[in-house]
Amino acid sequence: MACKYTNFFHAAPISATFFCTRYDLAHFSIVCYGKNSSMDKTKVVIYSTRDTLGRMISDMIGGAVSEVVNCATTEQTVSACLRISPDIVILLTVAPFIDGSKFIGRIRLRGSRRPAVYVLSWHQSEHIVLSLLEAGVDQYLTFPVSMGRLCGKVKSDRDNRGGE
């Protein structure tokens, strides 16, 4: 099933040190990044209703993680979380929290691994941010997001987990 990541749009070859595999199935995609054999096993699940945006965030943090799963629905997100036990879940919308469902409880249901949940959104209202933090979100970042800051947070989370 694994296929070498090839770029059909330009003739320039992809650097040999940057090897990745990609499976595409409708709006659900997995990107495996691996720069070298000593790459750690940090796994990230991204939930975004906008495919381009989800992939952009996955490209941003691609250098800091080994596997990124992009999901387009809450159900896909929950099933991906249960299947791969990610270290970090990044949500690019606050929609899963609106109906008061047990979203955070569902993605942290199984096992002892507790993924860090980041929410990236355009909302700046204080009470929305506080409600999200009360709902179990670990980090809230507003768009426009700094690429360096996001990568830094993912890396520090990865390092903290590595030390556990």
Place this chain on the structure above:
Amino acid sequence: MSIYILLALAAAVLLLRATWRRPGLERRRDTLRRHYVARIISALRDDDTFAAERITAHTRRRRMALAEALHTVACHTCGTDMRLLRIIARLNSIDRFLMRGAALATGYRRARYLILLGSVPPTAAQARRLGRYLRNRNPFVRIYALTAMLAANPATAIRTIGEYPYTLSPFDITQITAMIRRGLLPIAFDPMLSDDNPNIRRLGLAIVRSFGIDTARKQIVRMAELDEDPAVAVEALHTLAALGHAIPTERLRGRIAAFDAQRRKALSRFFAAQGYSIHTVEALFDATECECARQLIDSYKKSIVCRSPSLP
């Protein structure tokens, strides 16, 4: 007669073919845009000028996809190396492509080109030619022409906004504030709050609100109380409430009473939504507006994010 039937059939076949091809075209456009976004992010992440120079788009379709990709990246990131984005845009003549597109298109299509131009700013000389769109009938064309001009020449932003011939709507102010948040425009809210132009005063208030600047409280209370433009006074009250400051109710009650009923109602609900007690709302508004605020507090709309009952 038969020739007309044949012509109608041919037209129907062409329309059907176009309809069938449309999803495929859109899919290919999305793929192309994602491809460019990935390459731009890769160049930005590694700060690789050489990789940026290798991003090419020679056809119209590819230029459009690249412009959209640049816009996506520029809109959603801050602190990015604009130099690299400019290199990509300049090497592929994206700014000239968008200027030409805006000149040839009309209505919302023109607005679309101008949105993209805001992320790929043209030179100052080219941007001056956008001035003619500031008087366009379409409000989206006007505001996106303004944002493109601001992005092209940030040093003269205040003067450009001052010369804008229409009142800025809340949507327009949000667009300009978003540019400020991305670091494209300077933040100097203090002189803006005391400017003669109501548009600039309202933009100054939006900056205070957006960045949560607490030091401007006294000035904002004075504007809420004394500003000759009711729209600016309402905006100042919104800013005070958004920052969660104590409201000097005696000083502001008379001013609020002078507003029209619609503004009073919207303000009372906004105060309630920001978490002010019903006593504060009662001290500022009449019974009708207080009832509106009370209804909002009692409703489920107060907090759009509900706490999950089964937190780990």
